[in-house]
Amino acid sequence: MDMIITISSGFFLLIGSFLCFSGAIGLLRFPDFYTRMHAVGVTDTLGAGMILVGLMIISTDFLVFAKLAMVLLLTLLIGPTTSHVLAKAAFHNGLTPKSLSNQEKNNKEISSSNT
Amino acid sequence: MIAHLPILQVIIPLMAAPICLMLKRAQLVWLFSLIASGLAFAISILLLQQVMTSGVISYELGGWQAPWGIEYRIDKLNAFLLLIVSGISTVVLFAAQTSIEKEIPKNKHVYFYILYLLSLTGMLGIVATGDAFNVFVFLEISSLSAYALIAMGKNRQALWASYQYLIMGTIGATFILIGIGLIYQMTGTLNMYDLSQRLPEVAQTRTVFAAFAFVIVGVCLKLAMFPLHLWLPNAYAYAPSIVTAFFAATATKVAVYLLIRFTFSVFGLSFSFTTVPLQTLFMALGLIGIFAASTSAIYQRNVKHLFAYSSIAQIGYMIVGFSLSTVTGLTATLLHLFNHALMKGAIFLALAAVIYRVGNIELNNLRGLGRQMPLTMAAIVIGGLSLIGVPLTVGFVSKWYLLMALIEQGWWPVAVLILLGSMLAVVYVWRIVEAAYFKAPLDNSSPVKEAPMSFLIPIWTLIIANIYFGIDTRLSVQVAEAAAQSLFGVSL
Amino acid sequence: MIDIILLTLLVVVAIAIIRMKDLFAVVMLLGIYGLLSASFFVAMDAVDVAFTEAAVGAGISTLLMLVVIAMTGRKEKTNRHKPLPALCIVLITGGLLIYGTFDMPHFGAADAPIHQHVAPRYINDSMAEVGVPNIVTSVLASYRAFDTFGEVVVIFTAGIGVLTLLSVARRKEDAEKISSINDSMHEQHLVIRIVAKMLIPFIFLFALYVQFHGDFGPGGGFQAGVIFAAAIILYAMLFGLNTARKVINQTFIQLIAAVGVLLYGSVGIVSLMNDGNFFNYNVLASDPIAGQHLGILLIEWGVGCTVASVMMIIFFSFAGRLELHQHNERVKNQESS
Amino acid sequence: MLMDLFNHWVVITLMMSGLYIVIAHGNLIKKIVGLSVFQTSVFIFYISMAKVDGGTAPILADDIVQYSNPLPHVLILTAIVVGIATTALGLSLVVRIKEAYGSIEEESIQQQDNQQQDNNAHAKRKQEEEA
Incomplete structure (x- = not known):
């Protein structure tokens, strides 16, 4: 039983770490604001979520489990919302996604200076 | 209740402040804060009596023993300072209602009194406490309320002055915090008495030296000692006049108290004056301060600016007396603390009265006021004479003691310089006398009446005290001497 | 590491x-x-x-x-007079501090003076004397209660100071007009509004948890107050200042700020009345430990009230100014166009 | 020896960068940011002297023998509150200064003040001449 718990929690933790890591790379490598935000969103929700699940599996104390569950719920609720708000704010302030503005060179500068 | 006097001293104005917020009506609030301040004054008199007869009072807050809990420790020095601060505050507050009528918008009057009381609380707390960190907390209470009070001034320069004061004051407070942290790290205690016992063991370490430097620089920033005085003139000149009167008479005094407390009691005499070359440094800075500030005062056109610079010069005298590190020198400093509070309180209150009637305080506006506001101008002149140090005023007493202390130690040249510095005071006081009595009023200025009684009573209370303590020196000298001796005798 | x-x-x-x-x-x-x-x-x-x-x-x-x-x-602005004097001051101060470090106890050393004097009593005896597991709370609220009182007064002072500097006296109709424009801008935020509605009760709950759990774990009146204020601020940001002002009366929060300070102070005064020293909670109940618990509970409430209301006062003052600015600018633009 | 003091030195660097911002920068908000950095670094200094190797957070539990020193924690809790109070007051001053002067750069404010003083002096002199 212990074996299964350790392995499954390790599995979740690994996936979580991988997602966080890829999110970080995405933040650095993606071309414009919106795609970068997508990378961050992945880290925020899925990566952190997986790590929390992994930790929940190995937690022995019920209180710790419950607290982690609360944290997980909150991240699931807040993470996407903040991404949404950010994207909306950017869009309202006239930042266009890169694919829409490939013809105009100027926009590239705006997007890079704004991130 | 007698046993609880030390804490009541601070708690009464403190608790009065939030109650003021509930009273709402400005007049009521004024009366209430006047009563609170008056009570604090009464308590400080009782405390001074108690200390003079029975020695140091220690009050353990929360019932916890000293190094573990916070202790209020009232000795002769604190009691003397408490008396000065609460006394001046009460007298100044008496005139506040009339004065702020024209300087501060109606809807902010209540806030003004609350901040005034909090500022008073902060100063009393700094003086009464025997715990190094508690000093920092109360220092911040008094400073934060001071920033807000100064920013209430009519002109926009008040805002800028207040901002500069905020930056300098916070740097100073943070320096003090660093210094306290360093000594705490070396001794493991925050209680001042305990510190004075444990510091000699580690006195020769570099950490304690650095701590000393930080505390002194931080306090000197608050004190506006000569090279660190840049924030003071504007802050005093642009603040509401009542605030200027209150701060000029008390705030720097509290900082001088902190300087004395830290050098003499906490770090100890032998460390402060033998290990560190404090004597020459402070004497030089004090003297330069006297001359530089007095010279700037001569060239000021705004009378409030003029007296603000004069305040910096007076701080110089206190520093010179302090730097001698003898009983007479310290007595002179303490006397000058008391006397300067009396004269600057009176002068700035009189200026507040002039502003109330004339609206402006440039030298030109004083023209002809000698005839139109005889009592107010007479008060300014007597205060000015006191600043110069003319016999029969308090200024003479403290200068006399300072000179005695200098001659006692054989510092003849410094004594001569001090006298020369007083000559500079003659020049700037003369400029005011000239404008007020010997120049015709400007054509376009309308004649003004004498200041209302609510000004004249507090102004003349202070002026009479000025003359009384200039003639009958027993009381002030006795207390100052006893306080100085206690600092040299048994530590703390 | x-x-x-x-x-x-x-x-x-x-x-x-x-x-x-x-x-x-x-x-x-x-x-x-x-x-x-x-x-x-x-x-x-x-x-x-x-x-x-x-x-x-x-x-x-x-x-x-x-x-x-x-x-x-x-x-x-980029142009700026030479940073050289500043660099000098910083180097001197920093040099002095580094000079001071050479005789300092080493980082983490258990035999440093601060771990030998004063602190051991808190660690060893606070359970018997105060009866609270979180030592920080027992030092904060009992041994050094007066410092904490000072801290509350500092916050109160800041609140009053901000009010004096930023409060705007305006007529009611103006306020309605200004706010109605701003409120209409908030209408678009449907998603966050719904999420916030779900979250705000939880934030309040958490604030209360932190308030009461401060004796056993990290937390206490100050943190609880800030969290409580954060919930209100979140509400104000999403639903508009005017709506928030209707929910939270401005005079009322000023009153609460004052009440917090008074509550804290009156605990001390009550102990004076009962022949103890100021803030001596032992005399509050027949059993000293029960007295300590009662005292700490009450003063933490005082801290919480003052901090929460002052944070709200500060936010509302700043946001009110911002609203006025935006309104003035809009009026100016309309005039020019 | 070096490693033991290294932490302190880094903290001192942090403090000094805060102080540098306050003194060298002319933007009023930046100055307050600098103050904030300066103060926070002093907090870090206090907290790092409370640390005991192998100690845990000072919350009493049964099976723990070594606790970190709680006293600096208490002091810094108070100091943090003082810090935010100062920041709030400073920022409200900045807002008022911006309204009164139309700028938040030290140089331009100083310039405006000097100009005003000169103008006043000029007016005064005229007045005197007339008188």
């Missing part, structure tokens, strides 16, 4: 703050600085402090600065 990484990150952030010209970025970096130092405090076992620093350094102060930047513009 972790502390060295955190410190390095802090240095990087500090340098970035010096070099950045965009105030918006500077403020965000300051928030990061606060959060990093909070993490450092956790690594140093100071959980209570970390909690507070995270709430204040990364939360409230960033928010206030952002509001101010919205009013003052976000660009720092």
Whole structure:
């Protein structure tokens, strides 16, 4: 039983770490604001979520489990919302996604200076 | 209740402040804060009596023993300072209602009194406490309320002055915090008495030296000692006049108290004056301060600016007396603390009265006021004479003691310089006398009446005290001497 | 190891703050600085402090600065007189401090003077004397209760100070007009409004938990107050200032701020009445430990009330000014066009 | 020896960068940011002296023998509150200064003040001449 718990929690933790890591790379490598935000969103929700699940599996104390569950719920609720708000704010302030503005060179500068 | 006097001293104005917020009506609030301040004054008199007869009072807050809990420790020095601060505050507050009528918008009057009381609380707390960190907390209470009070001034320069004061004051407070942290790290205690016992063991370490430097620089920033005085003139000149009167008479005094407390009691005499070359440094800075500030005062056109610079010069005298590190020198400093509070309180209150009637305080506006506001101008002149140090005023007493202390130690040249510095005071006081009595009023200025009684009573209370303590020196000298001796005798 | 990484990150952030010209970025970096130092405090076992620093350094102060930047513009002027004197002062001060470190006890050494004197009593005896597991709480609220009282008064002073500086007297119709325009802009935020509605009760619940659990774990009146205020501020940001003002009466929160200070102080006065020293909770009940518990509970409530209401006062004052600014600008634009 | 003091030195660097921002920068908000950095670094200094190797957070539990020192934690809790109070007041001053002067750069404010003083002096002199 212990074996299964350790392995499954390790599995979740690994996936979580991988997602966080890829999110970080995405933040650095993606071309414009919106795609970068997508990378961050992945880290925020899925990566952190997986790590929390992994930790929940190995937690022995019920209180710790419950607290982690609360944290997980909150991240699931807040993470996407903040991404949404950010994207909306950017869009309202006239930042266009890169694919829409490939013809105009100027926009590239705006997007890079704004991130 | 007698046993609880030390804490009541601070708690009464403190608790009065939030109650003021509930009273709402400005007049009521004024009366209430006047009563609170008056009570604090009464308590400080009782405390001074108690200390003079029975020695140091220690009050353990929360019932916890000293190094573990916070202790209020009232000795002769604190009691003397408490008396000065609460006394001046009460007298100044008496005139506040009339004065702020024209300087501060109606809807902010209540806030003004609350901040005034909090500022008073902060100063009393700094003086009464025997715990190094508690000093920092109360220092911040008094400073934060001071920033807000100064920013209430009519002109926009008040805002800028207040901002500069905020930056300098916070740097100073943070320096003090660093210094306290360093000594705490070396001794493991925050209680001042305990510190004075444990510091000699580690006195020769570099950490304690650095701590000393930080505390002194931080306090000197608050004190506006000569090279660190840049924030003071504007802050005093642009603040509401009542605030200027209150701060000029008390705030720097509290900082001088902190300087004395830290050098003499906490770090100890032998460390402060033998290990560190404090004597020459402070004497030089004090003297330069006297001359530089007095010279700037001569060239000021705004009378409030003029007296603000004069305040910096007076701080110089206190520093010179302090730097001698003898009983007479310290007595002179303490006397000058008391006397300067009396004269600057009176002068700035009189200026507040002039502003109330004339609206402006440039030298030109004083023209002809000698005839139109005889009592107010007479008060300014007597205060000015006191600043110069003319016999029969308090200024003479403290200068006399300072000179005695200098001659006692054989510092003849410094004594001569001090006298020369007083000559500079003659020049700037003369400029005011000239404008007020010997120049015709400007054509376009309308004649003004004498200041209302609510000004004249507090102004003349202070002026009479000025003359009384200039003639009958027993009381002030006795207390100052006893306080100085206690600092040299048994530590703390 | 972790502390060295955190410190390095802090240095990087500090340098970035010096070099950045965009105030918006500077403020965000300051928030990061606060959060990093909070993490450092956790690594140093100071959980209570970390909690507070995270709430204040990364939360409230960033928010206030952002509001101010919205009013003052976000660009720092580049030209600036020579930084050489500043560098001199900094080098002298820093040099002095480094000189001071040479005789300092080593980092983490258990035999340093601070661990030998005063502190051992808190660690060994506080359970018997105060009866609260969280030593920080027992020192904060009992041994050094007067410092904490001073802290509450500092916050109160700041609240009154901000009010004197920023409160705007305006007629009611004007207020309605200004706010109605601003409120209409908030209508678009459907998603966050719904999420916030779900979250706000939980934030309140958490604030209460922190308030009452301060005796057993990290937390206490100050943190609870900040969290409570954060919920209200969130509400105000999403539903408009005017709506929030209707929910929370401005005179009422000023009153609560005063009541908090008074509650704290009157605990001391009651102990004076019962022949104890100021803040001696032992005399509050027949059993000293019960008295301590009662005293700590009451003063933590005082702290919580004052902090929560002052934070709200500060936010409402700043946001009210911002609203006025935006309104004035809009009027100006209309006139010019 | 070096490693033991290294932490302190880094913290001192942090403090000094805060102080540098306050003194060298002319933007009023940046100055307050600098103050904030300066103060926070002093907090870090206090907290790091409370740390005991192998200690844990000072919350009493049964199976723990070594606790970190709680006293600096208490002091810094108070100091953080003082810090935010100062920041709030400073920022409200900045807002008012911006309204009164139209700028938040030290140089331009100083310039405006000097100009005003000169103008006043000029007006005064005229007045005197007339008188």
